[in-house]
Amino acid sequence: MNIILKLLRNGVFLQCIAFIAFSEPVLSQKKRTKHTVEIKKMKFVPPELTIHKGDTVVWVNRDIFPHDVTESKNKTWSSSTLEQGKSWYKVITKSTNYYCSLHIVMKGELIVK
Amino acid sequence: MKTINLSTNLATIMFVLAILTTTSGFSQENPSLSDPEVASVAVVANQIDISYAEIAIKKSKNKEILDFAKRMITDHNAVIEQAVALVTKLSVTPKDNAVSQSLLEGAEKTKKMLHKANRKDFDKLYIGNEVAYHKAVIAAVKDLLIPESDNEELRGLLETVLPALEAHLGHAEMVQKKL
Numbered sequence: 698m699n700i701i702l703k704l705l706r707n708g709v710f711l712q713c714i715a716f717i718a719f720s721e722p723v724l725s726q727k728k729r730t731k732h733t734v735e736i737k738k739m740k741f742v743p744p745e746l747t748i749h750k751g752d753t754v755v756w757v758n759r760d761i762f763p764h765d766v767t768e769s770k771n772k773t774w775s776s777s778t779l780e781q782g783k784s785w786y787k788v789i790t791k792s793t794n795y796y797c798s799l800h801i802v803m804k805g806e807l808i809v810k
Numbered sequence: 811m812k813t814i815n816l817s818t819n820l821a822t823i824m825f826v827l828a829i830l831t832t833t834s835g836f837s838q839e840n841p842s843l844s845d846p847e848v849a850s851v852a853v854v855a856n857q858i859d860i861s862y863a864e865i866a867i868k869k870s871k872n873k874e875i876l877d878f879a880k881r882m883i884t885d886h887n888a889v890i891e892q893a894v895a896l897v898t899k900l901s902v903t904p905k906d907n908a909v910s911q912s913l914l915e916g917a918e919k920t921k922k923m924l925h926k927a928n929r930k931d932f933d934k935l936y937i938g939n940e941v942a943y944h945k946a947v948i949a950a951v952k953d954l955l956i957p958e959s960d961n962e963e964l965r966g967l968l969e970t971v972l973p974a975l976e977a978h979l980g981h982a983e984m985v986q987k988k989l
Contacts, residue, residue: 738970738973739973739974739976739977740973760970761888761889761892761970762884762885762888762974763884763888799881800881800977800978800981801981801984802977802980802981802984803977
C-alpha cells in the first residue's frame with residue numbers, strides 16, 4: 698500500500714496506466730500502409746513491390762489505353778477494366794503475381810514479407 | 811498462293827521501310843516528312859491494323875485471335891483519338907504522302923489475302939501478318955517518325971505509342987506460338 702501511494706505521489710502509476718490504456722491497442726494494431734502502382738507506357742511501375750501483410754495497393758491507370766489488374770495463377774481476383782485516369786485498390790494478404798489480362802505481356806509482383 | 815500473298819505483304823512493308831530508312835538519312839538537317847505527314851502516317855498505320863482486326867473478327871473462331879483482334883481495335887482507336895485531339899489542338903491537318911500511300915497499297919493486298927484465306931489457314935496468316943506488321947511499324951516509329959517529328963507533343967505521343975506497339979508484338983508472338 699505504501700508502495701502504491703509512493704508511486705502515485707511520483708506520478709509513475711498514472712504514467713503506467715496511461716501507457717497501458719493508450720499504447721497497448723496501438724501495439725496490437727499494426728500500421729497499414731498504402732502503396733501506389735502506376736500503370737504507364739504499358740508497364741506496372743514499380744513492377745515488383747514489397748509490402749506488409751494487410752497493406753493496401755492502389756493501381757492508377759496513367760496510360761492512354763485501358764488496362765486491368767488480374768491475379769495470374771488462378772485469376773482469383775481482378776479489377777474491372779480501368780480506363781485512363783481510373784484507379785482500383787485491394788488489401789493484400791499474401792504474395793501474388795498479377796498481370797493485365799488485356800495486354801498479357803504486362804506483369805507485376807507483390808511480395809508480402 | 812497464300813504464302814506468295816503474305817510475301818507480297820511483307821515485301822510492301824519492307825518497301826515502305828526502305829523508303830523510311832533511305833529518307834531517314836536526311837532527318838537531321840532536311841526532314842523528309844513534315845509533322846502533318848508524320849501525323850498522317852501514324853493515323854494510317856493505326857487504321858490499317860484496325861482493318862485487319864475487323865476481318866479477323868468476322869473470320870476467326872479462335873478465342874485468342876478474337877481477343878487479340880478486339881484489343882487491336884480498342885488500342886489503335888485510342889491512338890487515333892489521341893492523334894486527332896493533338897492535331898486539332900495544334901491546328902494541323904494530316905497530310906497525305908508517299909509513305910501513307912505505300913502503306914495503304916500494301917494493306918489492300920494484305921486484306922485481299924486475308925479475305926480469300928480459308929478458315930483453316932486464316933488464324934496463322936492473320937497473326938503472322940500482325941507479328942510482321944508490328945515489327946515494321948515499331949521500326950518506322952522508332953527510326954523515322956520520332957526523329958522526324960519537330961513538334962514536342964507529336965513526338966511525345968509517338969513515344970507513348972511505342973511501348974504499346976511492343977506489347978502488341980509480344981502478345982501476337984505469344985498467340986502465334988500457341989497456334
